[in-house]
Amino acid sequence: MAKPKVVFICSECGGEHLRWQGKCQHCGQWNTLKEVKTASSSATFGSSTERKKPQKLSKLAVSKAKITSVGIEEFDRVLGGGMVVGSVLLLSGSPGVGKSTLLLQVAGKIAQKTPVVYISGEESEEQIVERAKRLRVEADNLYFLAQSNLDFILSELNDMEDLGLVIVDSLQTTASENATGSSGSPSQIKYVATELSRFAKENGVPVVMTGHITKNFSIGGPKFLEHIVDVVLIFEGDRFSSMRILRATKNRLGGTSEVGIFEMEDRGLVEVKDPSEAFLKEHKVAPGSALMIAMEGTRPILLEIQALTSGSGYKYTKRTTQGLSRKRTLLILAVLEKFGRQNLSRSDIFVKTSFGMRVFEPAADLAIAVAVASSQLKKPVPAKTCFFGEVGLNGEIKSVVGDKERIKHAKKLGLKPIGADDFPTIQELLAGLFTASSNTK
Numbered sequence: 001m002a003k004p005k006v007v008f009i010c011s012e013c014g015g016e017h018l019r020w021q022g023k024c025q026h027c028g029q030w031n032t033l034k035e036v037k038t039a040s041s042s043a044t045f046g047s048s049t050e051r052k053k054p055q056k057l058s059k060l061a062v063s064k065a066k067i068t069s070v071g072i073e074e075f076d077r078v079l080g081g082g083m084v085v086g087s088v089l090l091l092s093g094s095p096g097v098g099k100s101t102l103l104l105q106v107a108g109k110i111a112q113k114t115p116v117v118y119i120s121g122e123e124s125e126e127q128i129v130e131r132a133k134r135l136r137v138e139a140d141n142l143y144f145l146a147q148s149n150l151d152f153i154l155s156e157l158n159d160m161e162d163l164g165l166v167i168v169d170s171l172q173t174t175a176s177e178n179a180t181g182s183s184g185s186p187s188q189i190k191y192v193a194t195e196l197s198r199f200a201k202e203n204g205v206p207v208v209m210t211g212h213i214t215k216n217f218s219i220g221g222p223k224f225l226e227h228i229v230d231v232v233l234i235f236e237g238d239r240f241s242s243m244r245i246l247r248a249t250k251n252r253l254g255g256t257s258e259v260g261i262f263e264m265e266d267r268g269l270v271e272v273k274d275p276s277e278a279f280l281k282e283h284k285v286a287p288g289s290a291l292m293i294a295m296e297g298t299r300p301i302l303l304e305i306q307a308l309t310s311g312s313g314y315k316y317t318k319r320t321t322q323g324l325s326r327k328r329t330l331l332i333l334a335v336l337e338k339f340g341r342q343n344l345s346r347s348d349i350f351v352k353t354s355f356g357m358r359v360f361e362p363a364a365d366l367a368i369a370v371a372v373a374s375s376q377l378k379k380p381v382p383a384k385t386c387f388f389g390e391v392g393l394n395g396e397i398k399s400v401v402g403d404k405e406r407i408k409h410a411k412k413l414g415l416k417p418i419g420a421d422d423f424p425t426i427q428e429l430l431a432g433l434f435t436a437s438s439n440t441k
């Protein structure tokens with residue numbers, strides 16, 4: 001292992017300094033620098049001691065064997081085929097979303113081929129055994145270690161051979177005596193992530209760490225954590241829905257556009273191969289509900305957008321969004337007021353996506369507009385229709401990327417797709433969908 005060197009790390013922000021000083025250069029806090037023995041360089045592919053000549057890129061080949069397919073299609077899709085040996089992945093998500101469940105299932109799959117060690121600082125042996133039973137995870141090659149001390153973890157891992165995967169659950173509960181602060185502090189997180197990353201690179205084993213997430217979907221812990229790891233995965237889901245979405249927000253080794261969809265059931269996470277069908281089954285025709293075809297990576301997916309407008313008793317009206325861009329929604333509301341002849345100024349308006357999905361592409365504009373108008377007019381959107389299109393500031397409906405795929409997908413689901421080709425403006429669309437109502441201006 002590389003020789004540790006001494007640096008001074010701020011216990012507030014995790015900023016690194018070569019010598020001690022009273023004030024942290026990064027966050028400006030006083031007396032927060034602590035001496036830390038750290039890795040001599042951050043872990044990267046290629047050793048810093050071994051000298052290599054530049055190679056012709058065209059002659060360098062990546063062998064397929066370096067990618068470990070997990071065997072869970074929805075998981076592999078997000079990773080771009082599987083886990084790359086020696087890569088470090090961070091799986092984050094809010095507590096209870098199902099990170100440990102997903103990883104135990106992943107561990108069970110990989111352990112059918114190669115030994116896997118699942119390390120938990122959060123759960124006891126009894127809890128894990130109980131969970132594995134429930135998930136029907138059985139593999140002779142699956143090892144479990146209830147340990148939160150990184151130094152013990154690394155020495156155990158160094159004794160094992162032919163490891164196919166290491167899972168550390170979680171980054172926040174693992175700590176080392178070589179770093180300052182208690183578990184979960186920026187300096188501990190940095191040290192643990194760097195050392196695990198070094199282990200992964202030196203031994204050619206993929207390491208997956210779990211991490212907490214804050215309310216606004218940013219990764220709990222210092223920002224540099226995202227630089228240390230190769231892949232950042234976010235596991236999302238609504239607490240009140242069983243749907244779970246796995247997405248990559250960073251992937252040094254593949255794309256970040258694909259999502260994996262799962263459903264949390266009694267026996268763990270089940271892949272949802274056809275999410276549109278599942279969402280369509282749950283959808284009920286009612287005022288304020290509009291369907292849209294979104295593109296998640298290369299995959300068209302049916303989503304539901306719901307809006308509720310209600311007369312406000314207060315001088316100031318509320319505008320709340322969930323799973324959608326608030327700024328974009330406010331813009332669409334303004335367009336609806338001006339060009340869609342909707343009087344929304346005295347209403348509280350809530351707009352959200354269903355099943356905890358999130359959609360930020362402009363193609364959602366049209367479904368947002370239709371859902372709000374439908375709620376305001378108290379008239380349901382015609383059954384078996386779905387929408388996609390961007391709404392311009394003059395009320396014009398613009399076409400969006402992937403329109404052919406969206407139309408094809410809608411038709412496959414037995415829905416009538418409505419977009420820029422069907423109605424040039426929001427005014428004409430609303431007139432076409434809902435006949436004149438007393439509620440319009």
Ligand code: TYD
Nearest residue numbers: 095096097098099100101264265266267268
């Ligand atoms: P868990 O994987 O522990 O979440 P995390 O590691 O992200 O904190 O999942 C916890 C939740 O999942 C818990 O509320 C119970 C539920 N669950 C199921 O519904 N089915 C199952 O088979 C399992 C194992 C958990």
Ligand code: MG
Nearest residue numbers: 099100122169
């Ligand atoms: Mg957990």
